[in-house]
Amino acid sequence: GQSLEQPSEVTAVEGAIVQINCTYQTSGFYGLSWYQQHDGGAPTFLSYNALDGLEETGRFSSFLSRSDSYGYLLLQELQMKDSASYFCAARLDNAGNMLTFGGGTRLMVKP
Amino acid sequence: KAGVTQTPRYLIKTRGQQVTLSCSPISGHRSVSWYQQTPGQGLQFLFEYFSETQRNKGNFPGRFSGRQFSNSRSEMNVSTLELGDSALYLCASSGDSNSPLHFGNGTRLTVT
Numbered sequence: 001g002q003s004l005e006q007p008s009e010v011t012a013v014e015g016a017i018v019q020i021n022c023t024y025q026t027s028g029f030y031g032l033s034w035y036q037q038h039d040g041g042a043p044t045f046l047s048y049n050a051l052d053g054l055e056e057t058g059r060f061s062s063f064l065s066r067s068d069s070y071g072y073l074l075l076q077e078l079q080m081k082d083s084a085s086y087f088c089a090a091r092l093d094n095a096g097n098m099l100t101f102g103g104g105t106r107l108m109v110k111p
Numbered sequence: 112k113a114g115v116t117q118t119p120r121y122l123i124k125t126r127g128q129q130v131t132l133s134c135s136p137i138s139g140h141r142s143v144s145w146y147q148q149t150p151g152q153g154l155q156f157l158f159e160y161f162s163e164t165q166r167n168k169g170n171f172p173g174r175f176s177g178r179q180f181s182n183s184r185s186e187m188n189v190s191t192l193e194l195g196d197s198a199l200y201l202c203a204s205s206g207d208s209n210s211p212l213h214f215g216n217g218t219r220l221t222v223t
Contacts, residue, residue: 033211042115042201043154045211087154097144097205097212098167101154 002026004088004102011108012078020073020105022088030091032064032071033099038084046086047073075107083109112137115215117202123221129190132218136183136204142166143185144212145177148199157200160185189220197222 004024012018022032031050035043047055049064049071061074075082085106089099116135124130136143144167145157156169160179177187183204189196199219203212 035212035214042214042216043203043212044214048211050209089154093167094208096159096161096166096208097142097203098156098159098169099144099212100156101146103153 002090002092002100004090004100006086006088006102006105008103009106009108011110013110014078014080016078017074017076018078018107020075020086020088020107022071022073022102024069024071024088024090024102026090026092026100028092028094029066029069030094032062033089033091034060034062034073035087035089035101036084037087037104043087078109080109080111083107115202115204115213117200117215117218119218120216121219121221123223124192125223126192126194128192129188130192130220131186131188132200132202132220134185134187134202134204134215136185136202137213140204140206140213141183142205142207143179143183144203144205145185145187146201146203146214147171148201148217149197154201157187192222194222196220 006022033048034046037043047062064071085104088102144159159167179185199217201217203214
Protein backbone atom coordinates (compact mmCIF):
# COMPACT_ATOMS: atom_id res chain seq x y z
CA GLY A 1 0.00 0.00 0.00
CA GLN A 2 0.88 3.65 -0.06
CA SER A 3 1.81 5.46 3.15
CA LEU A 4 3.30 8.76 4.21
CA GLU A 5 4.35 9.27 7.81
CA GLN A 6 4.72 12.63 9.51
CA PRO A 7 4.65 13.73 13.15
CA SER A 8 1.17 14.47 14.45
CA GLU A 9 2.09 17.62 16.40
CA VAL A 10 4.94 20.12 16.62
CA THR A 11 5.19 23.14 18.90
CA ALA A 12 7.58 26.07 18.42
CA VAL A 13 7.93 29.69 19.47
CA GLU A 14 7.53 32.78 17.35
CA GLY A 15 10.67 33.61 15.38
CA ALA A 16 12.07 30.10 15.59
CA ILE A 17 12.74 27.55 12.83
CA VAL A 18 10.82 24.29 12.62
CA GLN A 19 11.28 21.23 10.40
CA ILE A 20 8.42 18.85 9.61
CA ASN A 21 9.59 15.49 8.32
CA CYS A 22 7.80 13.13 5.96
CA THR A 23 8.82 9.59 5.10
CA TYR A 24 6.99 7.69 2.40
CA GLN A 25 6.46 4.19 1.08
CA THR A 26 4.72 4.33 -2.26
CA SER A 27 4.87 2.80 -5.69
CA GLY A 28 5.10 5.04 -8.70
CA PHE A 29 6.48 8.10 -6.93
CA TYR A 30 6.73 11.29 -9.01
CA GLY A 31 7.15 14.03 -6.44
CA LEU A 32 6.33 15.39 -3.00
CA SER A 33 4.07 18.36 -2.29
CA TRP A 34 3.32 20.28 0.88
CA TYR A 35 0.00 21.87 1.76
CA GLN A 36 -1.07 24.10 4.64
CA GLN A 37 -4.56 23.99 6.13
CA HIS A 38 -5.88 26.36 8.77
CA ASP A 39 -8.77 25.18 10.93
CA GLY A 40 -11.98 25.43 8.93
CA GLY A 41 -10.11 26.36 5.77
CA ALA A 42 -9.07 24.77 2.51
CA PRO A 43 -5.64 23.22 1.99
CA THR A 44 -3.34 25.63 0.16
CA PHE A 45 -0.26 24.68 -1.83
CA LEU A 46 3.14 25.54 -0.36
CA SER A 47 5.83 23.69 -2.28
CA TYR A 48 6.62 20.81 -4.64
CA ASN A 49 9.77 18.75 -5.14
CA ALA A 50 10.00 16.55 -8.20
CA LEU A 51 13.77 16.14 -7.95
CA ASP A 52 16.18 15.68 -5.05
CA GLY A 53 17.27 18.85 -3.35
CA LEU A 54 16.00 22.01 -1.76
CA GLU A 55 13.25 24.30 -3.02
CA GLU A 56 12.97 27.70 -1.38
CA THR A 57 9.91 29.95 -1.39
CA GLY A 58 10.23 32.87 0.98
CA ARG A 59 10.19 31.69 4.59
CA PHE A 60 9.32 28.14 3.50
CA SER A 61 11.73 25.55 2.07
CA SER A 62 11.16 21.95 1.12
CA PHE A 63 13.66 19.15 0.64
CA LEU A 64 13.45 15.76 -1.03
CA SER A 65 15.73 12.72 -1.01
CA ARG A 66 14.35 9.98 -3.26
CA SER A 67 17.04 7.51 -2.21
CA ASP A 68 15.93 7.87 1.42
CA SER A 69 12.19 8.16 0.62
CA TYR A 70 12.24 11.24 2.79
CA GLY A 71 11.37 14.88 2.62
CA TYR A 72 10.88 17.80 4.94
CA LEU A 73 9.30 21.22 5.13
CA LEU A 74 11.32 23.95 6.83
CA LEU A 75 9.56 27.01 8.18
CA GLN A 76 11.74 29.94 9.21
CA GLU A 77 10.99 33.09 11.22
CA LEU A 78 7.82 31.51 12.54
CA GLN A 79 4.78 33.74 12.91
CA MET A 80 1.58 33.16 14.87
CA LYS A 81 -0.31 32.86 11.59
CA ASP A 82 1.77 29.79 10.72
CA SER A 83 -0.23 27.81 13.30
CA ALA A 84 -1.99 25.31 11.07
CA SER A 85 -1.86 21.71 9.86
CA TYR A 86 0.76 20.80 7.29
CA PHE A 87 0.38 17.85 4.94
CA CYS A 88 2.93 16.14 2.75
CA ALA A 89 1.47 14.51 -0.34
CA ALA A 90 3.02 12.12 -2.84
CA ARG A 91 2.17 12.29 -6.51
CA LEU A 92 1.74 8.72 -7.63
CA ASP A 93 1.12 8.97 -11.34
CA ASN A 94 2.77 10.80 -14.17
CA ALA A 95 -0.39 11.60 -16.06
CA GLY A 96 -2.73 12.97 -13.43
CA ASN A 97 -3.23 14.68 -10.12
CA MET A 98 -3.80 11.73 -7.80
CA LEU A 99 -2.13 12.55 -4.49
CA THR A 100 -1.71 10.41 -1.40
CA PHE A 101 -1.57 12.56 1.72
CA GLY A 102 0.20 12.05 5.01
CA GLY A 103 -1.84 12.29 8.19
CA GLY A 104 -0.86 15.92 8.75
CA THR A 105 1.26 17.72 11.33
CA ARG A 106 -0.44 20.23 13.57
CA LEU A 107 1.94 23.12 14.20
CA MET A 108 1.34 25.34 17.20
CA VAL A 109 3.32 28.57 17.31
CA LYS A 110 3.54 30.14 20.75
CA PRO A 111 4.49 33.73 21.59
CA LYS B 112 -9.55 34.87 -10.99
CA ALA B 113 -12.27 33.35 -8.88
CA GLY B 114 -11.22 30.36 -6.82
CA VAL B 115 -12.72 26.90 -6.68
CA THR B 116 -16.35 27.07 -5.63
CA GLN B 117 -18.13 24.22 -3.91
CA THR B 118 -21.83 24.05 -3.15
CA PRO B 119 -23.47 23.57 -0.79
CA ARG B 120 -21.17 24.37 2.16
CA TYR B 121 -23.14 22.20 4.58
CA LEU B 122 -25.48 19.27 4.16
CA ILE B 123 -27.34 17.08 6.60
CA LYS B 124 -28.72 13.82 5.25
CA THR B 125 -30.22 10.65 6.65
CA ARG B 126 -28.80 7.15 6.24
CA GLY B 127 -29.92 5.56 2.99
CA GLN B 128 -30.41 8.85 1.15
CA GLN B 129 -28.25 10.06 -1.69
CA VAL B 130 -26.45 13.35 -2.14
CA THR B 131 -24.94 15.37 -4.99
CA LEU B 132 -22.13 17.84 -4.43
CA SER B 133 -21.05 20.44 -6.94
CA CYS B 134 -17.69 21.98 -7.81
CA SER B 135 -16.80 24.82 -10.17
CA PRO B 136 -13.05 24.89 -10.92
CA ILE B 137 -10.86 27.88 -11.56
CA SER B 138 -11.47 29.19 -15.05
CA GLY B 139 -9.23 27.39 -17.55
CA HIS B 140 -8.52 24.41 -15.29
CA ARG B 141 -9.53 21.12 -16.88
CA SER B 142 -8.57 18.75 -14.06
CA VAL B 143 -10.93 18.36 -11.11
CA SER B 144 -10.16 16.02 -8.22
CA TRP B 145 -12.27 15.08 -5.23
CA TYR B 146 -10.98 14.22 -1.75
CA GLN B 147 -12.66 13.08 1.45
CA GLN B 148 -11.30 14.46 4.72
CA THR B 149 -12.11 12.88 8.08
CA PRO B 150 -10.35 13.09 11.47
CA GLY B 151 -9.65 9.37 11.43
CA GLN B 152 -8.58 8.74 7.83
CA GLY B 153 -7.24 12.16 6.87
CA LEU B 154 -7.34 13.28 3.25
CA GLN B 155 -8.21 10.47 0.87
CA PHE B 156 -8.37 10.64 -2.91
CA LEU B 157 -11.74 9.81 -4.43
CA PHE B 158 -11.35 10.44 -8.17
CA GLU B 159 -10.04 12.82 -10.78
CA TYR B 160 -11.68 14.03 -13.97
CA PHE B 161 -9.96 15.60 -16.93
CA SER B 162 -11.80 16.77 -20.03
CA GLU B 163 -14.97 14.92 -18.96
CA THR B 164 -13.12 11.60 -18.49
CA GLN B 165 -12.30 9.90 -15.22
CA ARG B 166 -8.51 9.75 -15.19
CA ASN B 167 -7.90 8.20 -11.76
CA LYS B 168 -10.00 6.53 -9.11
CA GLY B 169 -9.30 5.98 -5.43
CA ASN B 170 -10.22 3.04 -3.26
CA PHE B 171 -13.83 3.90 -2.48
CA PRO B 172 -16.96 1.77 -3.02
CA GLY B 173 -19.10 2.16 -6.08
CA ARG B 174 -21.60 4.24 -4.08
CA PHE B 175 -19.23 7.13 -4.75
CA SER B 176 -19.37 8.40 -8.30
CA GLY B 177 -18.68 11.56 -10.19
CA ARG B 178 -18.81 13.26 -13.51
CA GLN B 179 -17.45 16.30 -15.27
CA PHE B 180 -19.25 18.52 -17.72
CA SER B 181 -17.96 20.19 -20.87
CA ASN B 182 -17.42 23.46 -18.95
CA SER B 183 -15.17 21.52 -16.48
CA ARG B 184 -17.68 21.82 -13.65
CA SER B 185 -17.89 18.58 -11.70
CA GLU B 186 -20.35 16.78 -9.48
CA MET B 187 -19.91 13.88 -7.15
CA ASN B 188 -22.71 11.66 -5.96
CA VAL B 189 -22.91 9.39 -2.96
CA SER B 190 -25.79 6.92 -2.89
CA THR B 191 -27.18 4.90 0.01
CA LEU B 192 -25.47 7.11 2.56
CA GLU B 193 -23.86 5.55 5.62
CA LEU B 194 -22.93 7.20 8.91
CA GLY B 195 -19.25 6.77 7.99
CA ASP B 196 -19.71 9.00 4.96
CA SER B 197 -19.88 12.02 7.26
CA ALA B 198 -16.86 14.07 6.21
CA LEU B 199 -15.56 17.20 4.57
CA TYR B 200 -15.56 16.69 0.82
CA LEU B 201 -12.97 18.78 -0.95
CA CYS B 202 -12.74 19.56 -4.61
CA ALA B 203 -9.49 20.69 -6.20
CA SER B 204 -8.74 21.97 -9.67
CA SER B 205 -5.48 22.09 -11.56
CA GLY B 206 -4.21 23.34 -14.88
CA ASP B 207 -2.22 20.22 -15.70
CA SER B 208 -0.45 17.24 -14.16
CA ASN B 209 2.50 19.24 -12.85
CA SER B 210 0.55 22.15 -11.41
CA PRO B 211 -0.49 22.57 -7.78
CA LEU B 212 -3.98 21.66 -6.66
CA HIS B 213 -6.26 24.56 -5.79
CA PHE B 214 -8.80 23.45 -3.22
CA GLY B 215 -12.28 24.76 -2.58
CA ASN B 216 -13.58 25.31 0.95
CA GLY B 217 -15.37 22.00 0.86
CA THR B 218 -18.82 20.64 1.57
CA ARG B 219 -19.33 19.35 5.08
CA LEU B 220 -21.68 16.38 4.93
CA THR B 221 -23.30 15.04 8.07
CA VAL B 222 -25.17 11.74 7.86
CA THR B 223 -27.57 11.02 10.72
